[in-house]
Amino acid sequence: MHSSRRASFALKLSAVCGLAFLHLPILLIFLYAFTTEDKSYQFPPPGFTLKWFEITWNRPDVWAALKLSLEVATVSTILALILGTLCAAAVSRAKFFGREAISLLVILPIALPGIITGISLRSAYNILDIPFSTFTIILGHATFCVVVVYNNAIARFRRLSGSLIEASTDLGASGLQTFRYVVLPNLATALLAGGMLAFALSFDEVIVTTFTAGQQQTLPIWMLEELVRPRQRPVTNVVAMVVVLVTFLPILGAYYLTRGSVMSRSS
Amino acid sequence: MQQTIHPKGTDSGARFADIFWKKPGLLIFLFLLPPLLWLGVIYLGSLFTLLLHSFFSIDEFSGLIRYEFTLKTYAELLSPANFDVILRTILMACAVTVAAAVIAFPIAYYASRYANPKIKALFYLGVMLPLWSSYLVKIYAWKLILAKQGIINWMVEGTGATFLLNSVLALPVIGGNSLAVSYIGTFIVLVYVWLPFMILPIQAALERIPDSLLDASGDLGAAPQQTFKLVVLPLALPGVIAGSIFTFSLTMGDYIVPQIIGSSRRFIGQAVYAHQGTAGNIPLAAAFAVVPIAVMVIYLYLAKKRGAFDAL
Amino acid sequence: MVTAVKFDNVSRRFDTDVAVNGIDLKIREGEFFAMLGPSGSGKTTCLRLISGIDRPSAGHIEIFGVRSENIPPNRRPINTVFQDYALFPHLKVLDNVAYGLLVKGVAKNDRYQAAEQLLELVKLKGYGNRMPAQLSGGQRQRVALARALINQPRVLLLDEPLGALDLKLREQMQEELKALQQSLGITFVFVTHDQGEALSMSDRIAIINEGALEQVGTPQEIYQTPRTRFVAEFVGSSNVLSPRLSVRCGAGSNWSSLRPEEVKLGVPGAGRADGTLQSVRYLGASNYVTVMLEEDQLAVLVSTTDALPAIGSKVSVNWDSDAQHIMDDE
Numbered sequence: 001m002h003s004s005r006r007a008s009f010a011l012k013l014s015a016v017c018g019l020a021f022l023h024l025p026i027l028l029i030f031l032y033a034f035t036t037e038d039k040s041y042q043f044p045p046p047g048f049t050l051k052w053f054e055i056t057w058n059r060p061d062v063w064a065a066l067k068l069s070l071e072v073a074t075v076s077t078i079l080a081l082i083l084g085t086l087c088a089a090a091v092s093r094a095k096f097f098g099r100e101a102i103s104l105l106v107i108l109p110i111a112l113p114g115i116i117t118g119i120s121l122r123s124a125y126n127i128l129d130i131p132f133s134t135f136t137i138i139l140g141h142a143t144f145c146v147v148v149v150y151n152n153a154i155a156r157f158r159r160l161s162g163s164l165i166e167a168s169t170d171l172g173a174s175g176l177q178t179f180r181y182v183v184l185p186n187l188a189t190a191l192l193a194g195g196m197l198a199f200a201l202s203f204d205e206v207i208v209t210t211f212t213a214g215q216q217q218t219l220p221i222w223m224l225e226e227l228v229r230p231r232q233r234p235v236t237n238v239v240a241m242v243v244v245l246v247t248f249l250p251i252l253g254a255y256y257l258t259r260g261s262v263m264s265r266s267s
Numbered sequence: 268m269q270q271t272i273h274p275k276g277t278d279s280g281a282r283f284a285d286i287f288w289k290k291p292g293l294l295i296f297l298f299l300l301p302p303l304l305w306l307g308v309i310y311l312g313s314l315f316t317l318l319l320h321s322f323f324s325i326d327e328f329s330g331l332i333r334y335e336f337t338l339k340t341y342a343e344l345l346s347p348a349n350f351d352v353i354l355r356t357i358l359m360a361c362a363v364t365v366a367a368a369v370i371a372f373p374i375a376y377y378a379s380r381y382a383n384p385k386i387k388a389l390f391y392l393g394v395m396l397p398l399w400s401s402y403l404v405k406i407y408a409w410k411l412i413l414a415k416q417g418i419i420n421w422m423v424e425g426t427g428a429t430f431l432l433n434s435v436l437a438l439p440v441i442g443g444n445s446l447a448v449s450y451i452g453t454f455i456v457l458v459y460v461w462l463p464f465m466i467l468p469i470q471a472a473l474e475r476i477p478d479s480l481l482d483a484s485g486d487l488g489a490a491p492q493q494t495f496k497l498v499v500l501p502l503a504l505p506g507v508i509a510g511s512i513f514t515f516s517l518t519m520g521d522y523i524v525p526q527i528i529g530s531s532r533r534f535i536g537q538a539v540y541a542h543q544g545t546a547g548n549i550p551l552a553a554a555f556a557v558v559p560i561a562v563m564v565i566y567l568y569l570a571k572k573r574g575a576f577d578a579l
Numbered sequence: 580m581v582t583a584v585k586f587d588n589v590s591r592r593f594d595t596d597v598a599v600n601g602i603d604l605k606i607r608e609g610e611f612f613a614m615l616g617p618s619g620s621g622k623t624t625c626l627r628l629i630s631g632i633d634r635p636s637a638g639h640i641e642i643f644g645v646r647s648e649n650i651p652p653n654r655r656p657i658n659t660v661f662q663d664y665a666l667f668p669h670l671k672v673l674d675n676v677a678y679g680l681l682v683k684g685v686a687k688n689d690r691y692q693a694a695e696q697l698l699e700l701v702k703l704k705g706y707g708n709r710m711p712a713q714l715s716g717g718q719r720q721r722v723a724l725a726r727a728l729i730n731q732p733r734v735l736l737l738d739e740p741l742g743a744l745d746l747k748l749r750e751q752m753q754e755e756l757k758a759l760q761q762s763l764g765i766t767f768v769f770v771t772h773d774q775g776e777a778l779s780m781s782d783r784i785a786i787i788n789e790g791a792l793e794q795v796g797t798p799q800e801i802y803q804t805p806r807t808r809f810v811a812e813f814v815g816s817s818n819v820l821s822p823r824l825s826v827r828c829g830a831g832s833n834w835s836s837l838r839p840e841e842v843k844l845g846v847p848g849a850g851r852a853d854g855t856l857q858s859v860r861y862l863g864a865s866n867y868v869t870v871m872l873e874e875d876q877l878a879v880l881v882s883t884t885d886a887l888p889a890i891g892s893k894v895s896v897n898w899d900s901d902a903q904h905i906m907d908d909e
Binding site: 007011012019022023025026029040042043044084087089093102106108109111112113114115117126139142146200201207220236243244247248 | 311319320513519522552
């Protein structure tokens with residue numbers, strides 16, 4: 001239907017330029033990871049080398065930050081999966097008073113600027129005298145990751161027609177059997193996608209983390225330090241490239257897992 | 268072998284399940300309990316302590332927080348220096364929102380109305396990948412681009428457009444020594460970072476306009492430009508407003524972009540960060556943080572009246 | 580005769596809506612029972628109450644003499660063919676059919692064997708490895724039927740099972756369902772809004788309107804002696820005579836029904852009342868004629884072998900008093 005009309009050249013050009021604007025800066029990161037220049041951000045790079053990868057590989061501070069980031073992202077994702085799925089199951093199952101309020105509450109941590117969530121947690125830790133630790137980072141991350149799982153799960157719950165669950169019960173299945181044989185198989189890809197996105201979100205988060213981390217460094221905090229006070233530009237370049245690759249994989253994965261629903265929405 | 272009826276569950280598990288069958292509300296309540304406890308206690312509780320802190324003050328001599336109700340901190344917020352910070356932030360948020368809408372619209376319009384399914388998927392991924400990719404890496408990329416020896420200066424020198432760049436940088440207020448330390452630089456990077464959040468809701472709103480509506484407008488004698496102005500734009504507006512909620516809110520709360528790329532003059536986010544950090548003035552930081560919340564509450568109220576939430 | 584399902588003053592309210600309002604009803608074992616009513620009349624709610632998916636707000640339902648309020652759906656000897664079939668989209672046809680045995684813990688080989696037999700029964704042999712999405716509407720309907728039969732239920736509930744099928748397929752399935760019910764000998768409770776379907780398939784019919792029971796009876800009783808105006812009008816084709824019209828025709832002063840084939844046309848002045856011939860519709864063996872008696876309309880079925888007056892001409896109408904059936908309405 002769409003093909004019957006032709007887009008004007010100006011529209012096409014501005015659409016393509018817009019997309020290029022979004023992507024070229026990220027591509028530039030890949031170029032800089034291989035530059036031989038280590039004192040400035042010279043363009044074009046005077047030469048190319050792989051030695052920075054080796055140097056980065058041998059940096060214990062990068063590994064420590066990476067390890068903490070993976071730890072935080074894993075635990076936060078698991079918590080978000082549990083909380084988000086429960087919430088989506090309840091909200092999709094029945095119309096009850098305050099449903100809208102619950103949706104709003106779930107979305108709020110990501111709708112308000114990260115700095116609000118950050119300073120809120122910081123002031124709560126201050127009043128309750130909670131010392132900073134990995135746990136305080138996770139508390140913040142899980143809070144804003146819930147919405148990602150929730151959004152994915154609730155979309156799938158809505159497609160999972162209520163009569164499927166009724167049919168399962170009608171055929172003699174207990175609640176647990178219905179969950180195991182009907183709900184979970186239909187929900188699995190949505191949860192996997194939501195979990196991947198939550199992982200990517202947590203792995204990359206910096207604003208809330210600066211308020212809840214104390215002296216510990218996640219990978220984004222390590223990068224932020226380098227951005228404010230550049231000390232090892234080549235190592236930062238390599239880390240930036242690795243971060244791009246690490247976050248792209250779950251996003252692509254999530255996209256392929258939920259492709260059907262995306263397509264049906266836009267057709 | 269026909270089924271027989273067991274009036275009672277055969278084991279305790281079955282009896283347990285029977286309770287949920289008789290009281291379906293109980294199951295929903297149990298489902299909701301953990302997420303509501305988490306978000307209600309940890310998140311709303313924290314927001315509340317933030318609000319509480321903004322009504323405390325800092326003791327000027329000891330530098331410790333005095334836990335007594337006072338409006339002193341809010342009065343401090345309205346001092347000329349602090350008020351400048353608020354005004355500067357809101358103006359920047361407006362500028363970024365308008366620019367993002369202008370750049371986002373053609374992308375969303377093309378993807379939703381002209382692209383075939385394959386191109387559409389490509390556009391969707393093309394927006395989702397930058398949206399989800401690392402925030403810091405994106406800022407870092409712009410640091411590379413705007414640096415003295417970076418790609419912008421290389422291009423400007425290569426094309427002999429140095430005078431053009433210099434005259435832009437010579438502009439009062441928004442100019443500066445180089446792009447990396449000017450408001451223009453801050454503005455460009457903020458637009459870049461938050462642009463995908465504008466594209467998606469606009470595209471969603473445009474997808475929902477049925478083709479027949481445009482055909483009807485044409486059939487009734489409207490020229491394509493008239494159809495665009497009279498039909499497409501009004502129907503896309505909720506999407507634009509929904510997108511603006513994100514760009515506006517995210518810009519207001521950002522403290523990393525202006526810290527890394529921009530002049531030394533502060534934005535709200537930087538003020539919050541600085542006051543809670545080394546200064547240890549959590550009350551003033553909290554009062555600063557209440558400003559974006561208040562602005563967003565008003566903004567959301569107005570947006571809801573325009574029906575923008577359906578486009579989220 | 581054993582009562583399979585008994586409704587004892589059953590009501591179901593949703594907030595302010597009353598979906599089912601004080602229904603008393605007995606469904607006998609082994610009969611083909613239809614619940615007929617317009618959409619939104621509460622017939623599907625009745626079905627959900629029998630299966631246990633929903634619970635009554637008041638009253639009791641007995642299943643084979645046992646009060647059911649404490650028996651959840653998974654422990655009732657009842658299975659359902661859902662309106663939208665509700666086939667599990669992630670399971671192949673064979674696993675869909677075998678589902679009832681899977682949750683009972685039956686070994687894989689045994690349940691597949693039983694499922695294959697049922698697929699053969701519903702004429703879908705060889706379709707076991709397909710996914711539901713690869714089937715046509717009629718095939719899905721058969722899978723849903725086979726799946727609901729695997730647990731050998733004593734009562735099978737069918738919620739508008741033929742509604743989504745085209746006319747030819749629907750007629751074929753009507754015959755097959757009827758034959759299936761007779762060979763299995765179990766109770767079928769069948770919900771439909773199609774009066775033709777209900778009349779042609781069922782042993783007995785319950786007519787439901789706005790959550791209340793209007794009439795229960797055999798198709799002949801429902802058709803020939805409708806108890807209320809609603810039944811006469813919904814089952815269709817009968818004339819409903821208002822007291823005003825009856826009085827004018829010298830036929831009593833109650834609401835009554837009169838089948839069109841019982842009415843005779845004559846020359847003006849020769850019958851109970853005079854009217855104008857308004858329209859003629861040719862039905863093959865007969866003509867369906869409407870006559871206006873001042874502001875009331877009367878349908879008359881005239882054999883095609885009889886001569887027909889011209890449209891607009893004056894005619895008289897007449898019928899035997901026996902043909903007229905008095906209804907309960909005030």
